[in-house]
Amino acid sequence: MKKTWLRDYIIRRLLYAIIIAWGILTVTFVLVRIGPTSPADKYLANLAARGQDAAQVIAAVEARYGLDQPIYAQYLNYIGNLVQGDWGWSFSTSMPVIELIQTHWIYSFQLILLSSIFAGIIGILIGIYSAVRQYSRTDYIATFFSFIGISIPNFWLGVMLILLFAVQFGLFKTYYDTSLPLFSLANLKQLILPVITLGTGMLAGYTRYTRSAMLDNLRKEFVRTARAKGLPERTVIGKHVFRNAILPLITIIMFDLGSIVFGGAYLTEIVFGIPGLGRISFNAIFADDYAVVVAITLIAAFLILMINLITDITYTYLDPRIRYD
Amino acid sequence: MTKLKILAFFLVAMSLLACSCQLAKEASGVFISGTSSGDAETLNWILAADSASFGYAGHTVDSLVAYDNEWDIQLRCAARDVEVSEDGLVYTVTIRNDLRWSDGSPVTAEDYVYTLENLMFSDWLNYPYKSDWQEEVDGETVFITAEVVDETTFSLTRRTVDTEFVYNVRTLAPYPKYIAVKYEGDVKAFTEAPEFNNLTYTGNLGPYKFLEWVRNDKFVLERNPEYYLAKDVGAPYFEQYTIKIFGTAATLHAALEAGDITYTGIDPEKMGKFREMDWLNVYTVPTRSYLLLAYNQRDNGWVGLKQREVRQALSMAIDKELIVEQVLYGFGEPAFSFIPKPSPWYMDEGLAKYGVGSLLDKEAAQERLLELGYAVKRDDGNIEVRDEEGRPLKLTLVTNAGNEVNEDVCHLIKEELAAIGIEVELKFVPWATELRKYMMNKIPGTDQEPRYNNGVGAVSEEPWDMLVILFNTHPLSPSGSDVFYSTKGGLNFWGFFNSQVDGLFRQAKSKEALDEEVRREVYAGLSVLMSEEQPVNFLAFQLANVGFQSNVRGLEPGINMGYNYHLWYFE
Numbered sequence: 001m002k003k004t005w006l007r008d009y010i011i012r013r014l015l016y017a018i019i020i021a022w023g024i025l026t027v028t029f030v031l032v033r034i035g036p037t038s039p040a041d042k043y044l045a046n047l048a049a050r051g052q053d054a055a056q057v058i059a060a061v062e063a064r065y066g067l068d069q070p071i072y073a074q075y076l077n078y079i080g081n082l083v084q085g086d087w088g089w090s091f092s093t094s095m096p097v098i099e100l101i102q103t104h105w106i107y108s109f110q111l112i113l114l115s116s117i118f119a120g121i122i123g124i125l126i127g128i129y130s131a132v133r134q135y136s137r138t139d140y141i142a143t144f145f146s147f148i149g150i151s152i153p154n155f156w157l158g159v160m161l162i163l164l165f166a167v168q169f170g171l172f173k174t175y176y177d178t179s180l181p182l183f184s185l186a187n188l189k190q191l192i193l194p195v196i197t198l199g200t201g202m203l204a205g206y207t208r209y210t211r212s213a214m215l216d217n218l219r220k221e222f223v224r225t226a227r228a229k230g231l232p233e234r235t236v237i238g239k240h241v242f243r244n245a246i247l248p249l250i251t252i253i254m255f256d257l258g259s260i261v262f263g264g265a266y267l268t269e270i271v272f273g274i275p276g277l278g279r280i281s282f283n284a285i286f287a288d289d290y291a292v293v294v295a296i297t298l299i300a301a302f303l304i305l306m307i308n309l310i311t312d313i314t315y316t317y318l319d320p321r322i323r324y325d
Numbered sequence: 326m327t328k329l330k331i332l333a334f335f336l337v338a339m340s341l342l343a344c345s346c347q348l349a350k351e352a353s354g355v356f357i358s359g360t361s362s363g364d365a366e367t368l369n370w371i372l373a374a375d376s377a378s379f380g381y382a383g384h385t386v387d388s389l390v391a392y393d394n395e396w397d398i399q400l401r402c403a404a405r406d407v408e409v410s411e412d413g414l415v416y417t418v419t420i421r422n423d424l425r426w427s428d429g430s431p432v433t434a435e436d437y438v439y440t441l442e443n444l445m446f447s448d449w450l451n452y453p454y455k456s457d458w459q460e461e462v463d464g465e466t467v468f469i470t471a472e473v474v475d476e477t478t479f480s481l482t483r484r485t486v487d488t489e490f491v492y493n494v495r496t497l498a499p500y501p502k503y504i505a506v507k508y509e510g511d512v513k514a515f516t517e518a519p520e521f522n523n524l525t526y527t528g529n530l531g532p533y534k535f536l537e538w539v540r541n542d543k544f545v546l547e548r549n550p551e552y553y554l555a556k557d558v559g560a561p562y563f564e565q566y567t568i569k570i571f572g573t574a575a576t577l578h579a580a581l582e583a584g585d586i587t588y589t590g591i592d593p594e595k596m597g598k599f600r601e602m603d604w605l606n607v608y609t610v611p612t613r614s615y616l617l618l619a620y621n622q623r624d625n626g627w628v629g630l631k632q633r634e635v636r637q638a639l640s641m642a643i644d645k646e647l648i649v650e651q652v653l654y655g656f657g658e659p660a661f662s663f664i665p666k667p668s669p670w671y672m673d674e675g676l677a678k679y680g681v682g683s684l685l686d687k688e689a690a691q692e693r694l695l696e697l698g699y700a701v702k703r704d705d706g707n708i709e710v711r712d713e714e715g716r717p718l719k720l721t722l723v724t725n726a727g728n729e730v731n732e733d734v735c736h737l738i739k740e741e742l743a744a745i746g747i748e749v750e751l752k753f754v755p756w757a758t759e760l761r762k763y764m765m766n767k768i769p770g771t772d773q774e775p776r777y778n779n780g781v782g783a784v785s786e787e788p789w790d791m792l793v794i795l796f797n798t799h800p801l802s803p804s805g806s807d808v809f810y811s812t813k814g815g816l817n818f819w820g821f822f823n824s825q826v827d828g829l830f831r832q833a834k835s836k837e838a839l840d841e842e843v844r845r846e847v848y849a850g851l852s853v854l855m856s857e858e859q860p861v862n863f864l865a866f867q868l869a870n871v872g873f874q875s876n877v878r879g880l881e882p883g884i885n886m887g888y889n890y891h892l893w894y895f896e
Binding site: 040089091092167174271272274275287 | 539583
């Protein structure tokens with residue numbers, strides 16, 4: 001029975017996702033083109049230095065990439081190509097957009113995945129411990145460091161970690177080396193500092209959220225009942241309290257994931273020289289590389305929609321009372 | 326017998342010496358050049374308009390010649406220097422006969438001529454720098470003519486004399502005709518051509534061969550053992566040459582300090598720290614860049630700026646040595662002309678040195694403004710600077726946001742002008758905004774396309790009075806700066822129109838200036854005139870700082886220190 005309504009729900013949400021993604025694509029496509037700047041703007045300084053007629057060069061560059069055509073013609077052309085799997089040509093990196101994304105997504109993915117695991121596991125464990133030992137010295141210390149973790153800008157933290165552990169102690173390289181195999185210990189090692197940089201803020205946040213959610217549930221009647229039944233404290237905390245506390249946590253973690261995919265990870269990528277999608281998209285925005293901007297916005301939108309869907313589905317498994325009709 | 330022994334000993338000793346030299350210079354290691362100035366856009370360099378793209382491709386394909394630090398010619402693909410006919414119209418280029426494409430076929434004069442005629446001059450490809458190869462003939466813009474003379478010789482013919490066109494010719498690099506013909510006429514196919522985007526055609530034309538390019542991360546080259554110029558001595562001596570892109574200057578500097586990269590530029594304020602590191606060699610070298618303060622002489626700038634004497638007065642109030650010391654941390658020199666000191670055409674004699682010595686005088690500046698009617702003298706003897714309507718003078722100073730040096734210069738100028746009673750409003754705007762709203766101009770009420778110089782009567786969208794910017798002058802061909810300072814100059818956005826200056830720029834390119842002595846005199850006159858006219862306040866020439874790991878050998882610090890980089894090696 002559950003399978004049927006859940007399948008229908010997923011199909012419906014997927015259809016919505018496609019419609020929303022198409023809407024976002026259209027809006028982005030138009031917005032990037034009606035802005036006051038041109039992809040040729042970045043050449044102007046160099047052209048000025050070489051004494052060229054900038055207007056002529058801008059016209060030439062725009063003609064080369066079909067940007068001199070009316071927007072609707074460019075749009076129809078783009079959609080037609082997209083349907084056939086052609087995401088366009090990135091003129092700021094001189095390669096097909098799909099190839100660019102295929103090459104670079106893994107760098108962001110590994111960083112985000114490892115940071116989330118690092119922050120999720122440690123943050124939740126500390127949060128649980130803090131809640132169970134409320135107002136203990138450990139709780140105060142955890143609270144203190146959580147606030148520090150939330151307050152530190154990850155850009156600053158990254159540079160400090162590099163100066164300390166890479167420059168002073170020589171334990172790591174100062175930058176991410178893409179020549180190392182992805183699935184190797186050496187790669188894992190070089191991700192330690194970036195993961196700490198990106199994960200610290202998340203970890204601190206998860207600690208606070210977990211503590212708060214756990215404390216809420218610890219005060220509930222069912223906990224008293226469980227304890228009165230003589231259940232071991234570990235079972236009470238692990239099975240009863242944590243299971244109820246995890247629902248809001250899942251929402252927060254998933255929301256976090258969505259926001260760091262193309263946002264928070266960017267600064268960490270910049271500091272450590274990781275050529276991930278955050279860096280690619282940032283450069284594309286500044287280079288007015290329309291094809292890349294549109295593609296990455298589309299992927300980001302679709303990913304966030306999918307994350308929301310997965311979150312909703314996860315709820316139904318964590319709390320069988322939840323159903324979407 | 327003894328003689329034989331001595332001879333044998335001598336031969337053995339020489340052989341050992343030769344071996345040890347060879348050993349010291351065996352190809353080894355990876356040279357990593359760090360940069361934070363952004364990635365290239367394409368390796369298909371004929372499409373590129375950014376300098377990084379030319380830089381990347383330049384490792385694999387040499388131009389005709391290079392210049393050493395004294396601007397002496399070093400032959401590269403050219404077998405001898407470009408020959409210029411006596412009338413200055415015909416340029417004959419002879420290339421080496423041992424240049425090869427990757428398929429083993431020879432690089433010929435035909436490839437060069439094809440690159441010019443069928444690619445650079447074509448309508449379909451939209452080569453961004455085509456105007457380098459154009460001239461004005463009877464009011465019409467036409468291309469020069471390129472012709473094959475024989476297998477290794479081609480000629481370029483102009484119809485008008487341009488004394489400095491030869492410097493353009495020397496930068497030429499070829500595309501392989503046998504590949505390019507496949508894509509001719511189809512800009513999309515040419516743009517996406519794998520041979521050009523992966524530099525698979527470069528043969529023995531450069532010291533390195535393309536290996537890998539991870540966008541926004543690194544560009545990796547491997548040693549080209551067939552390199553025509555140095556294979557006899559075993560050069561180049563690095564197994565790999567990598568350009569590593571960093572997102573921030575802080576991490577770039579950290580990488581140099583930690584020894585993770587071999588070389589990078591160093592910000593002036595960090596020089597003290599880096600000089601103390603004994604594992605690094607740090608050099609300060611001249612550049613061709615100069616900071617300037619543009620005075621808006623168009624109708625939407627303060628009217629006083631149209632007067633030479635007013636511009637002189639303002640320049641007299643701004644201390645250039647203070648800018649060098651406080652903003653450039655001593656790594657610069659006051660500038661008085663657009664020609665940089667390392668240029669063979671630089672002349673110091675007769676320059677009006679506003680902003681230093683006797684021409685740095687704030688009181689005299691106020692007095693001059695008083696004489697011109699832009700100030701009033703109070704009863705206590707103090708002078709108050711006023712605008713044409715008698716109100717306290719307030720000027721707007723613009724620069725691009727995020728450029729620390731420019732912003733610091735603006736702050737300093739604000740203080741300097743405040744000292745003579747001029748209030749300065751600073752506007753730090755994004756680069757694109759600066760270009761489009763402050764620099765580009767058009768005649769109001771017309772449907773003109775905005776350009777950097779739409780002539781008399783044209784004004785920018787936003788009003789401004791002064792603007793800080795960084796320009797370059799090619800030390801060998803300063804006449805290229807006519808785009809900034811001549812009446813018809815395409816980049817004369819501040820609206821400086823002076824027929825005497827126009828005439829001297831024309832003269833510098835004219836037939837009579839083929840005689841270098843004549844040209845030297847013209848440039849000397851032009852420099853003096855410009856220093857007096859103050860179309861802009863030439864603020865300071867910048868010096869660059871570079872740091873290398875101390876085991877790099879073969880370096881010749883100077884303005885063109887990379888010219889012999891194929892001979893650098895690790896100790």
